[in-house]
Amino acid sequence: MTEQSPALDNLLTESRTFPPSEAFSAQANATADFYAEADADREAFWAKQAERLHWETKWSQVLDWTNAPVAKWFVGGKLNVAYNCVDRHVDSGHGDQVAIHWVGEPGDSRDITYAQLKDDVSRAANALESLGLEAGDRVAIQMPMVPEAIVAMLACARIGVLHSVVFGGFSPTALRSRVDDQAARIVITTDGQYRRGKAAPMKANVDEALEGAESVEKVIVVRRTGEEVPITEGRDLWWHELVDGQSAEHAPQAFDSEHPLFILYTSGTTGKPKGILHTSGGYLTQAAYTHHNVFDHKAGEDVYWCTADIGWITGHTYIVYGPLANRTTQVVYEGTPNTPHEGRHWEIVQQHKVSIYYTAPTLIRTFMKWGNEIPQKYDLSSLRVLGSVGEPINPEAWIWYRENIGANSAPIVDTWWQTETGAIMISPLPGVTATKPGSAQKALPGISAKVVDDQGVEVGKGGGGYLVLDKPWPGMLRGIWGDEQRFRETYWSRFADQGYYFAGDGAKYDADGDVWLLGRVDDVMNVSGHRISTTEVESALVSHPTVAEAAVVGATDPTTGQGIVAFVILRGNAVDGGDAAVQELRNHVAKEIGPIAKPRQILVVQELPKTRSGKIMRRLLRDVAENRQVGDVTTLADSSVMDLISSGLKSGK
């Protein structure tokens, strides 16, 4: 671009705010003075947060940033992450507290106490050691949401081995490239997994993936679905045969605060996935601190449920490490939200009296699509805090969530963070913040974020640009596995002069200085020189009563640079997807945002292409919008969706 790029247009006019109730504030973990306390002395603030954990040896220095951008937090400190998540709760007399209410998709269930979890993790740690694993080795885990997946992660952590969880739905090729990249010695999997009421193979995929994989010595198989699986003699071991007979005693060794904890692969905009590396002390500190304050979690009282998959960072930080470090009782659900019926989540909330529920906007919009009458059938009165993560939440979905799930009173925390940040960075604090539908609002106490322009200069109120993190934080990634150059280039080169971490997200400040996330920078369109966020147009579309879900892309346009192309799913009762309806939607967007945002084209579809973590793959929709052959669909949750969209368009539906 030659001319100065115009600031992101502040197009949305959402102005509702929801102050916390006095009753909630009076009991909240967080208080407003946290911000000032952290600003006054960030390192002292984080040192205080680290006291949440048990340290075998205390640190001598809070932060060493001399080797930036590779941080060292709690330098010289030693701890065992698994001890912190499990044993110490038993030691403090809470062994009988349920850690996990596990709910299997077919209807089976298990309640696991902290004492049982300690025994299970100890046996698994002994088993892994019996195979010769040593601190620093890598174990890849591809498993559905069964308790053994969590046990396996904690067993690795206990012996200083890095785990790398690969999402259960990933293809053999995807698993293989991750196994090779980290040279994993062991792979842990299950025979099969339940998906939408059916048992599907898992071990078979692993076998295909590992053909000729030289680093892998053993494959450990948990029996879940009971189906026949081929066993490779000398390589494959049944979990129950290997683990069940082990001693339940295992002495946890303390590791350095900077000892690597895990690698989690995340897709970049191009090229091979990046192995994001996290370490122990700082990561666990931020995980525990954020889980405690952002969800207002009370140990021994709340029942918490994060609906993410452990194959995603949200599952790592907000199912495994944060909650368990905080002695949480939590629900872990194995299956899909509409198996066997669309009220499954609310049935579980009612049954277990879930009080804190953390999910993704894509699921909230799906619930909207299924209809208000479904949650209405259940008693959701136990819910007191609701969370959202993964993408910007449209104000419409936010309000729906509040009204239909949160009884118009539970605070909603819209939490912005990334695989790379390790834990929540920008979010309201329940009991403190007057929340605004659609805005993640403010960096947490101890965290610093800014919205800057092309030159790295902070924009003013009402201005837009790029989100950066201008100060190091405890849970930050320590690198990309085996590729330091890529680490520096991807995150630290864009604003190298200022030393800022570039998050890759567009953002703006509103008139109050609150942060609104506008989607990935590559999701920002440029129409006639105006930058318009796909999110804002999507929000406008979803605010129309006939629209359930919308995805917007910028397609190359000879006159305007990019033209806005929208894909919409209509609500169940809005059957008319004809010309008049489309015209009305175009006018609606023009009315909501301004004529510049009027979509060039609106296509009514039945489904949208989404990744397993629920992100819409706009790249594929752009291919459709620009009449190109549709690109790589291997990371889609359901790869047939693109065929459905393309054929629907050809037949003029």
Ligand code: 6R9
């Ligand atoms: C935790 C997680 C990170 C990207 C991030 C941003 C988007 C996540 C968001 C959000 C707006 C939120 N994102 N939470 N955008 N509001 N509350 O999702 O990690 O899978 O690495 O994705 O997701 O674009 O950059 P990850």
